[in-house]
Amino acid sequence: MANEGIRDSLKERGIRLTRQRQILLDLIDKSGEHLDAERLYSLARQEDPKLNRVTVYRTLKLLKQGGLVDELDLMHLGGDQHYYETRMKQEHAHVICLRCGKVEEFFGEPLQRLRRQIEDHFGFNVIIARTEIGGYCSHCQVLRAREMAVAAELPPQPAVPKKRAARRA
Amino acid sequence: MANEGIRDSLKERGIRLTRQRQILLDLIDKSGEHLDAERLYSLARQEDPKLNRVTVYRTLKLLKQGGLVDELDLMHLGGDQHYYETRMKQEHAHVICLRCGKVEEFFGEPLQRLRRQIEDHFGFNVIIARTEIGGYCSHCQVLRAREMAVAAELPPQPAVPKKRAARRA
DNA sequence: GTTAGTGCAAACCTTTTGCAGCTCT
DNA sequence: AGAGCTGCAAAAGGTTTGCACTAAC
Numbered sequence: 387m388a389n390e391g392i393r394d395s396l397k398e399r400g401i402r403l404t405r406q407r408q409i410l411l412d413l414i415d416k417s418g419e420h421l422d423a424e425r426l427y428s429l430a431r432q433e434d435p436k437l438n439r440v441t442v443y444r445t446l447k448l449l450k451q452g453g454l455v456d457e458l459d460l461m462h463l464g465g466d467q468h469y470y471e472t473r474m475k476q477e478h479a480h481v482i483c484l485r486c487g488k489v490e491e492f493f494g495e496p497l498q499r500l501r502r503q504i505e506d507h508f509g510f511n512v513i514i515a516r517t518e519i520g521g522y523c524s525h526c527q528v529l530r531a532r533e534m535a536v537a538a539e540l541p542p543q544p545a546v547p548k549k550r551a552a553r554r555a
Numbered sequence: 556m557a558n559e560g561i562r563d564s565l566k567e568r569g570i571r572l573t574r575q576r577q578i579l580l581d582l583i584d585k586s587g588e589h590l591d592a593e594r595l596y597s598l599a600r601q602e603d604p605k606l607n608r609v610t611v612y613r614t615l616k617l618l619k620q621g622g623l624v625d626e627l628d629l630m631h632l633g634g635d636q637h638y639y640e641t642r643m644k645q646e647h648a649h650v651i652c653l654r655c656g657k658v659e660e661f662f663g664e665p666l667q668r669l670r671r672q673i674e675d676h677f678g679f680n681v682i683i684a685r686t687e688i689g690g691y692c693s694h695c696q697v698l699r700a701r702e703m704a705v706a707a708e709l710p711p712q713p714a715v716p717k718k719r720a721a722r723r724a
Numbered sequence: 725g726t727t728a729g730t731g732c733a734a735a736c737c738t739t740t741t742g743c744a745g746c747t748c749t
Numbered sequence: 750a751g752a753g754c755t756g757c758a759a760a761a762g763g764t765t766t767g768c769a770c771t772a773a774c
Contacts, residue, residue, distance in 0.1 A: 438756045443739060459628055481673055492673055500665035504650055508659055509693035517686040524678035571773055607731050
C-alpha cells in the first residue's frame with residue numbers, strides 16, 4: 387500500500403478509515419488513469435459488490451475537500467463527469483486530444499511562472515491551479531486532415547447521433 | 556450591435572440568424588460578466604418571455620462548436636454549470652477567489668509560452684486552452700485569517716447545510 | 725417550398741440528500 | 750455509548766432529445 391501519505395492525513399483529522407474507504411483509496415492511488423466516479427464505483431464493486439455509489443461520491447468529496455485529490459474536467463470530452471487524481475505529483479497541465487481522447491501530462495516551468503506572476507500581480511494566494519489544453523495529438527492531426535478532405539468531397543453526411551454512455555445498471 | 560464577427564461567421568456557414576439567436580448573441584456579447592445558461596435564459600426572457608431554455612442550450616452548443624464562445628467552469632464554485640464568454644479577447648487565465656467568488660482575468664506571457672512549449676514538446680496542435688486558478692484574493696486573505704482564528708477558539712461549528720440555488724421556475 | 729430552428733414535455737446523466745441502521749473507538 | 754459511516758431510495762441540478770409546429774431563406 388503506497389498511499390500512507392493520504393492515510394496519515396486522514397487519521398490526523400479523526401476521519402475513519404473504513405473498509406470502503408480503503409478500497410477506494412487504493413484504487414485511486416494505484417490507478418494510472420484518471421478515474422471518474424462511475425469508473426471508480428465499478429472497480430470498487432469488483433472488490434466489494436455491496437459498496438454503494440453514494441459512498442464513492444462521499445469519499446471523493448472528502449478527499450477533494452481535504453486537498454488530497456484534484457478534480458479535473460478533461461475538457462468534458464467524455465461527458466460532464468469529473469475525473470480525479472491524487473495530489474502528490476508536481477503541478478502539471480493536462481493535454482487532451484479532442485479526437486482520440488488521449489490525455490498527456492505536461493510539467494514545465496511556465497506553470498510555476500504563471501502561478502508566481504498571479505500571486506505577485508494580484509496579491510493572490512493560489513491554492514489550486516488547473517490547466518487543460520484541448521487540441522489534436524500528432525497522430526490524430528494526419529488522420530483528421532484525411533477525414534476533412536474526404537468530408538469535403540462528399541455530400542453532407544447524415545449526422546450520426548452522439549452515443550451516450552450506456553444506462554447504468 | 557458589436558457582434559458582427561460572430562454574425563458573419565454564422566452566416567458563412569449557412570446558419571440562420573433567428574430572432575432568438577440575435578437576442579442571445581447580443582446578451583453574451585455585451586455582458587461584462589461570465590454568464591451561465593440559466594442566467595442567460597433569465598436575461599433573454601426579459602426581451603422575449605416565450606424564448607425557451609432549450610433554445611439557450613442549443614444556441615450555446617452551436618456557438619461553442621463553432622469556436623465562437625469558450626466554455627468555463629470557474630472551479631465549480633457556483634455549482635456544476637458552465638459559464639460562457641466570447642472568444643474575441645486574447646487568451647487569458649481565470650483567477651477565482653474561493654471565498655468571495657470574484658473572478659479576475661490574467662493576461663501574460665506564461666500562457667503563450669505554455670502553449671508554445673506544448674506544441675513543441677508533443678507535436679500537439681492546440682485548439683483551446685483553459686487555465687483556472689483558485690485561491691484567496693488579497694481582500695479575503697485577511698478575512699479568512701480572522702475566521703480561522705475565531706474557529707480555532709470555538710467548539711466545532713454545526714455544519715450549515717450548503718445552500719443550493721433556488722429551484723428553477 | 726424547403727430546411728433549419730423553436731417550444732414543449734419528457735428523458736437523461738451526474739451528483740446530493742434524508743434517514744434508519746450499522747460500526748468503529 | 751456515541752460519533753461517524755454506510756446503504757438505500759429519492760430528489761435535485763444541469764443538460765439533451767423526440768417530435769410536431771413555425772419561421773428564415
